[in-house]
Amino acid sequence: MDRINDTLPLRDDYVEFLELLCSAHEYVDIEPLINFFEDIQRFTYSSENQQNTHSYQWDHYKFLIQELLIYTIAVLIENGRYKEAGEFLDTEFYIKDRHGHAEYSNLKVFYDYLYSLDEYRKRRLDSNLYSITADTMAHRSTLRKYPKQKIVDADLLLYYTAVLKGHDWPWFPRLYVYGGTSNRIQVLHRLKSLRHFEKVKYLFGVNSVEELKALFKNFKHERQGYSGLHSIPNLPWQINPDEVGTLS
Template sequence: MESGIDVILDKWELKEGHDSIAFMEKMVTDPTIAKVAVISDRKYAEKADGRVSGVGTETQIISREVYEKQDQNKFVAVLPERDEEGKPYLPTYYKGRIYIDLSSPENYASEFERLVRWVFDKPLHVKPEVGKPPTFLDEEPAKSLGTSVSFRRALDALKNGRPFVEGAVDEYLTTFAENMERFRITLDNSKEADEQVADSIDEFTPYKNEFVQVMLAIAQYAANDDMQKKLHRFFEQLLPYLDRPENMSSQHSWDFDNFKFIVHELYLYAIAILIRYERFAFSDRLLATPYYVSSNANRGRDATATFSEFREYMESFQGRDKKLGRLSSRADLLKQRADSSGFDFKWLLQADFVLYLRATLNDDYYVRWWPETLVYATRSYGPMEIFARSRSASYYREVSKILGGVSAEDLKAHVKELQTDQQELPKWQFERIAPGVLTGIDKLASTP
């Protein structure tokens, strides 16, 4: 009544001398009676099924109305209680129909709202009008990596510690790597190559975002040796996409530029996420373990490669830089994609810088890493977060693992050497990075 509903209740309406059967029939047949709520507790359900007393008569009236008329929205059972097993007390004629459950104090408010909405024919969930078919149905079907099911299974397994987590992650990574071939592009000479490459990279975005979510879950819940091995094998499977396939007799130098960007981005995210969650030993194993190169005949080098293979030059974007007037359109695209994904770009910067330092600490001439994103760090005035924290010697001992275990003193000497050789420092026109600033070298490991 307080909710604006005029209630006709037998205790209020039936007086001495009134015909109870006529009253019950009126509740069913009177067009002014919009709704009938059947308060079905244990006694009511028993009397209804046994056709006992007034409830039995009422049941005969209602059940005929319920079964003979298509519009069954006039009646609803309301439960004030359940049996010892938690089952509802409902008369046989009503079973299988939806009811309103006021038996639980925890759900009373929401169920009472359902009751009021039922009376006023204002359901909470309203079927929307049928709109026009979306325009994308008329477009060419988008490429699919085919990872949707394995992605959800892997993510659930990682977050909830399922016993099949290793198999689920392995299935996802294997499907991902094998189906990358679907994104191989055949350049159209009538269109600008860099635009075709950029379009392919954009089309791959949902799968990059899937990988980021799986990588975040691995870093948080399963940063163990088995996961490191699975990730290592995964990146090994991606290396062949950076080369000409054996069945391809000719190529343009930019035919694989979309793969060069995608593989580089995935590797950068993997290291960035591991740094974000301080999985330094895990990162070190990923960087230190050689990668088997199955397409080594094309490379003409050893059968194994280092992490530096995951960043390769993109010829098509050299022209894009000139066209857009940018120092690095590749770095711009990496930043835009990070910003739109919700993952803080600063971690990609730190990963790129760490990879650059680790490569320059290596004596092997072929181990080189161009820190693409650091064009955004050329005007930094303070150390990156992991190096700011490395003011503590104990913290630096952990960070040093991702740098190959180099001591603080050796890193200081190395950074000073980098800064004295300006020609070797990464630069974009007149912009250069300052390794001493980015590492906070003067205060590195200066406190316990």
């Protein structure tokens, strides 16, 4: 936890850097962001010559990477960078393992279950929280421009887009329980507006309203959420597919 807490200034510096990119350029080149995430993934495992290590020793890096990923989507959406966000979500990342072997993977490669928090720490604290990781991330949402609800929304968008793009393992939005049960994601709910659709369509890789309607209608909601709690909001609850583009 001390190491996770120490990463907070790094998270804030990253958000500030991404904000500067969005404000300084007409189009944000996401290639440096892709390279960044591909590179920092190597901190989540031991090197080949390290012996007697445990996977949870790198959990503070895994935590930070997942948090940075969520904030990347939040910042791009907040700044209206829907095309760049769509490109980032479509990326196949070139990831090397501890032996130097590399293969392509989508965003699921950055999602990790953190045993140090959600098993060991939870048991030691005798906590009834469903996820210490999610609770820690929620309490760290201290940036004025990116309050907790926007971070929850970004986490949910990662889930929705992973399902829509047919990923074999959709992102689990562990933060969904920290969002209001009546709050809808603005970027989705506003898709009723044709003008808004024309700006946002790049996020989903479509060209027409009919394409997006068909995509949304085929959404397969398979993840129910934490046992004993309300389930992950289904996409049609955010926006009725038949209402997409019905307003000017």
